Amino acid sequence: MMNNTAMSNAWHHSRRGRGHRHKEQDRPNRERAVEQKAEDSVPRGACMTMCPAFELRQREAQNRLHRFEMLAGTERDRLPCADVSRAVKEYSRPAAGKDSTRASDLRPPSVLLKTVCYLVDDIAASSTFQPWTEVYSFVSDRLRSVRQDMIIQRVSGPDCVAVLEKSVRFLLYASYRLCGQPLQYYDPRINDTHLQESLSWLLESYRDGKHRHQEEFQALSLLYNLGSTHALQHVLELPERIRSSPAVQLALAVSRAHSERNPVRLLRLSQRLDFIQVCAVHRHLLPCRRDLLLLYSHGHSSRNCRYPLQRLARLLSLKDPLAAELCRVCGVSVSGEWVSFSKSSFTEAPSGDLQCRRTHEPVDDEQWNCPAGSVIHGCA
Structure with a gap:
């Protein structure tokens, strides 16, 4: 038999338990009410x-x-x-006293x-x-x-x-x-x-x-932000179905070539990009082409060594005249259909000497003339 004190304690404990359960049951309702109020205020x-x-x-x-x-x-x-x-x-910029929330x-x-x-x-x-x-x-x-x-x-x-x-x-x-x-x-x-x-x-x-279009834009983000550890980490943490898509895999390959300072591979991979992907990566291509010329200026530096301009243009993914112009700007000697590399004559050209706009123009003129509407809607 329980004495009066034990019975009293048990009764109060039971009341507290019921009250606690009621509070737990009411919590979702209160949270929904707060969320609804916040939603109504938007x-x-x-x-x-x-x-x-x-x-x-x-x-x-x-x-x-x-x-x-x-x-x-x-x-x-x-x-x-x-x-x-x-x-x-x-x-219009937000201004003091101006109501920007009128329906x-x-x-x-x-x-x-x-x-x-x-x-x-x-x-x-x-x-x-x-x-x-x-x-x-x-x-x-x-x-x-x-x-x-x-x-x-x-x-x-x-x-x-x-x-x-x-x-x-x-x-x-x-x-x-x-x-x-x-x-x-x-x-x-x-x-x-x-x-x-x-x-x-x-x-x-x-x-x-x-x-x-998630795979497309995950790839575009990485291509636009080549060299960003944050952008690369974001892609690597994506679900497997997105990370293994062709667009993201190609972007990852380009990113890897960029991080490894492998301009030949990066430019070769860029040939597989579609037009909007070229738009995303283009700002990285001129520095990449200069890196390639720097590497060749050291690796093929010789008075008696000549390199075919046409072959170099293909490596640079440029038309022959633009490749020759880039070579001259960077201190690489061009004579007719041949170029001569010298590590002592290579110069880090100021960005204004050769406009990026000219060097990133695709070899395929039809691609550059692609209608803006189809590009922006994602139909190109």
Whole structure:
């Protein structure tokens, strides 16, 4: 028989146990309530056009419309009219006292994706809008605005991935096409910042599940960031099904050749890259070609040794005239169809002596003339 004290302790222990179990059972409900409250506080876009009506009226009145957004026939007016079907919300820096979360100023994910497709198909891929430096300036600003709307609304899922994939392809294509342009028209550092941010966000979004183009963009990230231990480690930690895909395996082989300072193998592997992959890796190719000439200048340094220019051009993955020009810039003697190497005459040429844009142009001219739209949509 239990005495009164023991019975009392047992009763209180039972009550505490029941209370603890109730708290444990209530915890998921409380967490769901907190998550629901946080989700309810996230702004939801209600603007169903590419540019909010308020901004459109404001820019129209202030004569701040881009010529790509003007209504045909009003371009020469004192205050040109906006074409609602062509005007796109511009990027604006967050400012104190400015509410950037109004539903009427935010575009929902479906409209954001539609906007990106318009920018690619009707602006970037258009043959009528020239020069392309102006096309780039307009599209890159509007894509930045799209990403800003996505951040405010915490957009995720397929629409987010589709927007980021097209943004990354556009920025990669632009880095290739506009390489060597004056800084007032194209700043590679700014483009690199936007590209790295978009790539990082995209790769993080891939963690949510399977995505159709994941292997392509994992490979592009590694090719663009050759020499980055972080980029290489990220790829090596991917699931086997992604890591063993042809695109990622080729990117890993290129990365290995780069880390081993094997320019001949790297340039040979680069011949197997598709166009958008060439866009990703091109900034590493000129230093790689200089490394090759440096190695040959030491390995074949001799007054009596001549090397066929045509064969060297194939190793450099360049047309003969460009190979000869690169040799001269680097202090390698060229005489007709032959080159002579000398380790004492080799010079580390300043980057401005031979534009990267010229040396990374593919041997196949049709590839360079590939339509921008098909490249950015991933159809090339």
